[in-house]
Amino acid sequence: TYVIPGERFPRRAQTSDPATRDVRDFPYTSTRPEDSDLNCIGDLFSDEKNAGRKRAFDIRTVMTSLIDADHQPLERWSGMRDADTVLVWDAHIGGYPVAMLGIESRPIPRHGFVPGDGPEQWTAGTLFPMSAKKAARAINSASGNRPLVVLANLSGFDGSPESLRNLELEYGAEIGRAITNFKGPIIFCVVSRYHGGAFVVFSKALNEKLEVVAVEGSYASVIGGVPAAAVIFAREVDARVKADARMKDLQEQLARAQGAQKGTLLIRLNEVTAMVHSEKVGEVASEFDHIHNVQRAQRVGSIDQVIPPATLRPYLIEALERGIQRELQG
Known part of the structure; x- marks a missing residue:
């Protein structure tokens, strides 16, 4: 994250990890019995093994598959209590230093006392009050220093009485404020689903430099099919x-x-x-999801590009190059 005086971004590091590497071949391992048929990242993007993109998965493995293999990531705020559904890494993609934000895509057990009006576990793809605060903090810390890459399987914000009591709406608004004020390139990548309040706070209407890309087979709408x-x-x-x-x-x-x-x-x-x-x-939910897919979101301007999984890492590197060049010229 160190920036030499007079320069805009941290300098690009050398990497031997090919920019054209296909992340689908990256091995996927899990201790969950229900994941026994998932052997590689490509299975997460497969219609045969993950139809409707509704299966839970480990976002850390997806993040690891995308970053440079010869540069270890540094996790920020890993011990932040009740913020388990958001992961924040300082990492390199194609040698470019980035702040990488991932939304956990599997249920996580809660520890300690659980109020009766709150969720029994941290559900997948959901922002809870402290995870929303962590996300806003991560975005603000990267602003003016390095690009931001967000990997999203995000259904929105939790609406339980406990979360609303603990400033869920306020911290959600802080994410929107952080996106609006962010100085630098932002690449928002939908790897599975993208619904609810997340559709509002991670919006191109808030920051024209936000580039939104979705992997083929993903779903994007203001509300999901079942709701x-x-x-x-x-x-x-x-x-x-x-x-x-x-x-x-x-x-x-x-x-x-x-x-x-x-x-x-x-x-x-x-x-x-x-x-x-x-x-x-x-x-009805299935019919809604088939209509409100990423292709429709692209037609109405909510998403810039829909890409095949094989080109995910190359596209992110190209997007970083475009964003950095645009920032230096503007």
């Missing part, structure tokens, strides 16, 4: 539930039933209603 189905399209879901053949059949049986049989059918109707409702929410 959209449950809130915005609730009437559509209810209509599909009522039109379902299983519901109609049970309701016809209930209309003809008498006595104890009617009570049994009522219980059965409640069970089937819950099951069918869950199915229809999934259907």
Whole structure:
């Protein structure tokens, strides 16, 4: 991070790690039994093994696959309590010193006392109050010194009473302020999903130097498919539930039933209603996600480029070069 007097950025370091390296071949290891079929980073971007980009994964491994193999990263604020869902590294990509911010993409256990009105664990892809504070601090610390690279699988901010009580909204606003005031190149890379309040605070409307890129197969929208189905399209879901053949059949049986049989059918109707409702929410969510993909986000200007996973590291290096050159000329 040292900048020689009279220069704008820390000097580029020498690296033998090829700029064109394909990160898909980088090995992926996990102690979680459900990850036994994930062998390399490419599996995270695979439609066969990660359809819908909904699987949990270790963001550290993805970050390691992108940085220069011959330069060890330095983790900042690793011991910051309750800020586990954000990782901050000082690292090199293509020899360029960068501040790298990753959003943890797997659930993390909480330690100590857990309030009854808060989450039982730190959920994947979510910013909680202290992790939002950590992110804002990282962005501010890099401003005017080195470029910022953000790897995002981000569904937004936690809305539990505990988080709101602990200044979630205020720290979220601090991220927006940090992006607005940031001096230097910012590359925001969507590696999986990008929804909710994150769509607002990491926005090109706040900083014209923000370059947003998404890996093919990712999803980007102000709201995710499941919340959209449950809130915005609730009437559509209810209509599909009522039109379902299983519901109609049970309701016809209930209309003809008498006595104890009617009570049994009522219980059965409640069970089937819950099951069918869950199915229809999934259907509407899937339709929403297929419409609100990264290609649509690119068409409306929220994303600059959609790239194949094989070109992720080369693209980031080129983006850094463009951003640094633009900063030096402007």
